[in-house]
Amino acid sequence: MKVSVDRSVCQNHGQCAIAAPEVFDIADDGELVYEPEPSDEFEADVEDAADVCPVQAILVGSAG
């Protein structure tokens, strides 16, 4: 699967890192880092992360 985050909207709240910690993380500098092509096993977590993002900055697509 593919994931992208609209950086112009993202506020680094880190709710995605709580929902899908294998895919999203807040680095020590407070900025979001994420895996743009996570394994499909994390699909449910990533969907939750996109859903829960307070500013709806996460776009989830399928690979290919």
Add this chain to the structure above:
Amino acid sequence: MTVSASRSAAPYFDISDPAFSVQSEQVRAARDASWYAETNYGLAILRYEEVNRLMKDRRLRQGSAAWPAHNGVTEGPFADWFASWILNKEGDDHKRLRRLLNPAFSPKLLASLVPRFQELANELIDAFHDTGHCDFVAQFGEPYAARVIAIMLGIPEEEWPRIAGLSTTIGLSLGVTIKDDLPEIETALAGLYEYGDELIESRRREPRDDFMTRLVQAERDDDKLSHQELRDTLALLVFGGYDTTRNQLGLAMQAFVRNPDQWRLLAERPELGKAAVEEVMRVNPTVTWVTREALEDFTFQDIDIEAGTTIHLFSESAGTDPRVMAGGFDITAERPPHFGFGGGAHHCLGHFVARSDMSEALPLLARRLLEPRIDGDATWLPLSGNTGPTRLPLSFQQGTKR
């Protein structure tokens, strides 16, 4: 550790003075002079940039966990319940609860409730529309906030006065008289638990396609919410959702009474409802400050902050900071996000609900209550902690029937 030299030169506020206001000239002048102020209860952060960074800084925890103990309430049902709040949890305990609770608050679920929010707003307006006058708090803010919660949880809407009453009583726990009010507070908490137990039991017996069933069935990584966690959470949701929504709607009316051209614009362009909520919460948030506590000693910008320091992030002062915001009240302006829902790991769990119900209510009010003005004695909670009107008499000209 020595206090940095600059700290002694910072502005000072007595935030426990009943006359203190977060929207005062005193705070404006302090914000011009400094990004922070000293107070008799920790630091106050006044500018957008610093509030934004500290709100999400992981060297700070949410800062109200010790409130009951500070006021001599260390044991019993209220102390236990307060300690259970997701707001007062940190680290793995907090993450676990948030992962289990978040799916029930999905914005996707709210779309189906929009017609009910609209119907509710219209029904409440119908009751006073022909008189050209209302007490906005008693006739709209209170019933709207309480009935939205009833709709969300699947409680009969006619029970709204009980929901409102229990929440208001529990609200006494956030005041300095908490210890005196404790018996009353704990009776109200027992009432909320009763609702919770009934709802949990009913959804376990007969699952529905609703918010409550999602909570009861919430499961992540083979982990579920225990019965006690569910009833604690439900009591928090009722309390957390009622007061804030009622207050924020009243503050919205105050903001629009002051800006009649914007009210007319909202009536003409109901699609601006969402933007109207954001603009109101930027300049007139019910949560006047968000509290944090330093977990460790650290240096931030030019000052040293010691572990245990309480830090108040002033929402409205940050939201109206001229360094990042053009002045005025404009529901068509593109602006950086406000802090009315806090931020970071503890970002308000219920914000999609609040945004959805208020953005439906405001355009309907704008179409039906024309040229509203405050007509009579309004009464207000102090402009500190959580604020809002307790009475807001309005006169208006009749707009559309529906």
